[in-house]
Amino acid sequence: MSAQAALLIPTEPLFPALEKQPMPRGAEILIQALVHEGVDSIFGYPGGAVLHIYDELWRARDRITHYLVRHEQGAVHMAEGYARASGRVGVALVTSGPGATNAITGIANAYMDSTPIVVITGQVPLPLIGTDAFQEVDTVGITRPCVKHNYLVRDVRDLGAIVHEAFHLARTGRPGPVVIDIPKDVSAERASYSRLDHIRFPVVAPISRPDKRAVSRAALAILQAKRPVMYVGGGIVNSGAAEELRAFAEALQLPVTPTLMGLGGFPSAHNLSLGMLGMHGTYTANMAVSESDLLIAVGVRFDDRVTGKLATFAPHARVIHIDIDPANVGKNRAPDLSLIADAREALAALRAEVSARDHTEIVRSITQRTRWWDQLRGWQREQPLRFNGSRDQIKPQHVIRELHRLTGGEAIIATDVGQHQMWAAQFYPFKRERQWITSGGLGAMGFGVPAAIGAQLAFRDALVVAVVGDGGFQMTNQELATAIQYDLPVKVVIMNNGYLGMVRQWQEMFYERTYSEVDLSVAPDFVKLAEAYGAFARRARHPEELSEVLEAALAHDGVSVIDVVVEKEENVFPIVPAGANARDMIFQSEGV
Amino acid sequence: MNHTLSIVVADQPGELSRIVGLFSARGFNIETISVGATLDPQWARVTIVTRGDDRTIDQICKQCARLARVREVQDVTTRPHIEREMALITVNAQEGLQRQEVLNLVGVFRAKVVDISHEQIVVEASGNKEKVEAFIEMLQPLGIHEITRTGRIAIGRLSNVEVVPTAELEEDLFAVAAH
Numbered sequence: 001m002s003a004q005a006a007l008l009i010p011t012e013p014l015f016p017a018l019e020k021q022p023m024p025r026g027a028e029i030l031i032q033a034l035v036h037e038g039v040d041s042i043f044g045y046p047g048g049a050v051l052h053i054y055d056e057l058w059r060a061r062d063r064i065t066h067y068l069v070r071h072e073q074g075a076v077h078m079a080e081g082y083a084r085a086s087g088r089v090g091v092a093l094v095t096s097g098p099g100a101t102n103a104i105t106g107i108a109n110a111y112m113d114s115t116p117i118v119v120i121t122g123q124v125p126l127p128l129i130g131t132d133a134f135q136e137v138d139t140v141g142i143t144r145p146c147v148k149h150n151y152l153v154r155d156v157r158d159l160g161a162i163v164h165e166a167f168h169l170a171r172t173g174r175p176g177p178v179v180i181d182i183p184k185d186v187s188a189e190r191a192s193y194s195r196l197d198h199i200r201f202p203v204v205a206p207i208s209r210p211d212k213r214a215v216s217r218a219a220l221a222i223l224q225a226k227r228p229v230m231y232v233g234g235g236i237v238n239s240g241a242a243e244e245l246r247a248f249a250e251a252l253q254l255p256v257t258p259t260l261m262g263l264g265g266f267p268s269a270h271n272l273s274l275g276m277l278g279m280h281g282t283y284t285a286n287m288a289v290s291e292s293d294l295l296i297a298v299g300v301r302f303d304d305r306v307t308g309k310l311a312t313f314a315p316h317a318r319v320i321h322i323d324i325d326p327a328n329v330g331k332n333r334a335p336d337l338s339l340i341a342d343a344r345e346a347l348a349a350l351r352a353e354v355s356a357r358d359h360t361e362i363v364r365s366i367t368q369r370t371r372w373w374d375q376l377r378g379w380q381r382e383q384p385l386r387f388n389g390s391r392d393q394i395k396p397q398h399v400i401r402e403l404h405r406l407t408g409g410e411a412i413i414a415t416d417v418g419q420h421q422m423w424a425a426q427f428y429p430f431k432r433e434r435q436w437i438t439s440g441g442l443g444a445m446g447f448g449v450p451a452a453i454g455a456q457l458a459f460r461d462a463l464v465v466a467v468v469g470d471g472g473f474q475m476t477n478q479e480l481a482t483a484i485q486y487d488l489p490v491k492v493v494i495m496n497n498g499y500l501g502m503v504r505q506w507q508e509m510f511y512e513r514t515y516s517e518v519d520l521s522v523a524p525d526f527v528k529l530a531e532a533y534g535a536f537a538r539r540a541r542h543p544e545e546l547s548e549v550l551e552a553a554l555a556h557d558g559v560s561v562i563d564v565v566v567e568k569e570e571n572v573f574p575i576v577p578a579g580a581n582a583r584d585m586i587f588q589s590e591g592v
Numbered sequence: 593m594n595h596t597l598s599i600v601v602a603d604q605p606g607e608l609s610r611i612v613g614l615f616s617a618r619g620f621n622i623e624t625i626s627v628g629a630t631l632d633p634q635w636a637r638v639t640i641v642t643r644g645d646d647r648t649i650d651q652i653c654k655q656c657a658r659l660a661r662v663r664e665v666q667d668v669t670t671r672p673h674i675e676r677e678m679a680l681i682t683v684n685a686q687e688g689l690q691r692q693e694v695l696n697l698v699g700v701f702r703a704k705v706v707d708i709s710h711e712q713i714v715v716e717a718s719g720n721k722e723k724v725e726a727f728i729e730m731l732q733p734l735g736i737h738e739i740t741r742t743g744r745i746a747i748g749r750l751s752n753v754e755v756v757p758t759a760e761l762e763e764d765l766f767a768v769a770a771h
Contacts, residue, residue, distance in 0.1 A: 140606060145617045149660040152606070169660055327654035330647060 027056035033163035047095025049122025076106020081454025097135030112441025116175035125185035148176030210341035225294035234261030235299015241344035257285035268429035283383035286582035302332035400427035414452035416472030446475030530561035602661035626743030672749035684735035
């Protein structure tokens with residue numbers, strides 16, 4: 001080599017940072033990509049297949065806080081509670097095999113309720129896949145029917161791009177859960193990563209803008225309708241359409257009935273609200289839909305718990321169906337007009353279309369519905385939601401009323417599934433979207449406590465109350481330890497009737513009171529149990545104690561648990577029996 | 593009514609099972625299914641023959657289109673198209689009259705002899721479902737030993753005008769003859 005040539009070879013690398021630093025490990029790429037997606041909290045539970053990831057998480061603990069749960073189901077429900085309360089994507093991290101299978105209930109729940117979450121599962125190393133290795137399970141296979149999409153990461157070079165696509169898929173269009181299954185060796189291998197890494201497969205952007213002609217036809221139909229009803233669901237909440245909905249309903253004085261998932265999407269106490277629709281909905285809402293000539297369905301899917309017998313649901317109504325998911329439209333009820341669009345954009349477009357019209361036309365539209373409103377008010381007077389009070393036993397409905405009074409209607413309410421859930425839905429008027437977090441589609445007992453913890457993390461200063469049954473509480477009460485550990489001061493109200501209450505109610509009403517395997521009266525002392533976890537706990541047995549106990553628990557600045565011993569055989573009314581017509585509603589127990 | 597759906601999906605592991613899983617999970621029926629490459633190696637085409645009323649077919653198409661790696665879903669039945677399937681058939685063909693009869697039918701249906709022994713012949717037949725079925729029906733009395741059939745594949749016609757080549761006219765004749 002000549003002396004001249006040697007001069008041209010730099011003794012020091014030109015870009016030392018680039019050349020000296022080894023490329024990041026898969027685990028590090030994962031963390032970086034999560035940070036780039038705005039993640040600062042992860043709910044998880046470690047295990048063998050995710051050791052590299054946990055090693056990296058520890059290093060990154062100033063950027064991402066990991067919340068150690070006590071069961072993987074809790075992690076995913078917490079991620080969902082966090083997502084439902086905040087509108088951001090919730091993230092859970094579990095190990096392979098049992099970690100993944102324990103997470104399934106949470107994933108299915110998020111799928112049914114269209115909640116954006118990303119669940120990262122560990123997997124056995126690539127060479128071991130398919131060998132029935134220790135803690136191996138076909139996670140992408142098992143989760144396939146209950147995810148929006150899932151990935152098995154086979155090459156570390158794809159990891160960053162997959163994470164970014166997963167978040168994109170989870171939060172766009174109709175939101176939902178996405179699973180990323182990462183083999184242990186992939187999390188250890190090195191690759192370059194850039195936050196701009198993108199997917200090789202173009203994701204088709206969901207249509208969000210409504211079709212103009214359809215909007216003007218819909219507006220005309222609504223203006224001309226004599227007995228319209230707005231039937232609104234979880235899509236309102238997911239698209240942040242509450243304000244648009246209110247503005248539109250007010251502009252034309254349209255009656256609104258939310259589904260269980262739509263609660264909070266329209267203020268319960270608003271004078272245009274008819275209350276909840278469906279199996280345990282109000283008489284007025286169900287009658288209104290039965291008599292309606294135009295159903296304006298927004299962000300709903302005509303679920304069987306809403307429609308009852310599909311053939312006789314809204315029998316006189318033409319249907320305008322607005323939904324972001326084309327597959328929801330025409331699935332159960334063929335609409336007369338559909339708008340495949342984001343709910344907020346569709347409602348904004350409808351409002352613009354209506355307000356562009358002649359003012360007299362709007363006035364005429366409103367006045368021609370005077371008789372309809374008279375009828376709606378008549379139904380409201382005829383059959384308001386009600387319950388019989390009691391002097392010696394605590395009525396569960398009264399607990400919800402008291403809870404509402406003491407929280408000023410401002411609390412975030414998370415629930416399990418069953419009677420207490422329906423009473424909370426009926427008797428706690430919600431003011432705003434994302435104030436109500438419940439397991440709707442899947443109906444998963446055990447959702448309430450972890451979901452409340454997730455919501456509390458999203459809003460540390462908010463008052464978050466988990467209303468649960470004694471059955472559901474026993475499915476996930478171990479997460480009280482998580483709440484205590486991270487000082488997430490949720491309040492848990494156990495509606496304790498010693499029964500699997502909703503099943504008991506159905507057995508009472510439809511199976512000649514054959515109470516088959518619903519007796520849960522052998523249970524731990526919930527006060528002692530909660531105290532054992534380190535929570536503040538009280539019990540209320542008599543109506544006169546209730547307010548004081550509730551107040552004390554709500555005022556406590558840490559985690560608190562209230563065991564409310566309620567009337568054992570109280571039923572949820574009204575009820576439209578499964579598969580029946582709205583008109584077959586039952587309002588009270590038959591005389592025993 | 594039978595519908596032939598043409599689904600373009602990313603050619604990646606697991607994507608086919610997403611589609612098949614969707615059919616079984618939602619109670620849809622698969623009559624035949626066939627998968628093959630497209631011009632672009634990134635994408636594969638899945639052709640599924642399914643049955644259902646218009647609403648069911650509409651739901652199937654929408655549900656398939658919802659899959660993240662599905663690029664397009666077409667119900668090719670709704671427009672002019674050509675459909676083909678293939679069968680490999682092992683049929684008894686003892687030397688002599690029986691073999692002569694098999695070879696005659698092979699000639700009539702423009703099938704092909706692809707393998708032969710002293711007792712049997714393997715023939716390959718392709719065409720629309722009716723032709724293949726007519727062929728099988730005609731071979732039946734001779735003693736069919738084994739049949740392997742592909743799923744159906746389909747492609748759109750170049751123009752909306754039904755150009756019926758002579759060969760197909762003959763096929764239609766066979767279809768009539770078989771019934």
